[in-house]
Amino acid sequence: MTISPFLTALGSEGPPADRAKDMNLYGWLIGSWEMDSVHYLHDGTIQKCNGECHFGWVLEGRAIQDVWIRPKRPAPSTMYGTTLRIFDPGIEGWHIIWSDPLNRDHSRQIGRAEGKDIVQLGNDSRGLKTRWRFTEITANSFRWxxxxxxxxxxxxxxxYEHLARRTNLKLE
Incomplete structure (x- = not known):
């Protein structure tokens, strides 16, 4: 498969030297992950399924983009979205922009380290306050x-809760 000029222009090998330190908060996520997901519905029911997510350097390494898919392909998706994470030295934090066109869902947040965790705070497309957290972080696993x-x-x-494990898949 030939990579399109668009994907070549979007993707990067890593952050530029002048930004490398600032990119560490999310840089450890680069790669592919499989996950066990739990969706807690407002009526008290719980839905469980598997999923996958993939993280890569983009925009000359000045941002990190991911794709979250649930359930794992090739099953028909109930969630298929992407996040763009951009470090802003002016606020010493990250602008987080999430979009799931399948569910017409989007969110804007600010992400920062909070102890050993990463905490993102903002609002979603329904006007609700949102908090997304990466916890129990290791080199090969995390809880979201x-x-x-x-x-x-x-x-x-x-x-939602996602328990993710690193896989050996490479982003192409």
Whole structure:
């Protein structure tokens, strides 16, 4: 398979030297992951399935982009979205832009380290407050927790959990 000029222009081998240190917060994610996913529905039911996610350097290494797919291909997708993560030295944080066209869902957040975790705070397309966290991070695994609430005074409600394990797949 020939890589298109668009994908060649988008993809990068890594961050530029002047940004390498700043890119460490998410740089460890580069590669492919398989995951066990749990979706907590508002009616109290729980849906479980598998999935996959792939992370790569983009925009001359100045950003990290990923693709999240649930369930794992080749099954028909219930979620197929992408995140663009861009470090902003002016805020010492990351602009996070998520879009899942399949579900007409999008979110904007700011991501930062919080202890050993990565915490992203923002709002989604429904106007809800969102908190997405990478926790229990190792070189080959992580737990991702998605939470939402309507108002600052409301408690966070977990909507998704993904337990991810690194695979040997390479992004092409």
């Amino acid at each position: 927790i998605g939470e939402e609430r309507s108002f600052e005074s409301d408690p966070w409600q977990i909507t």
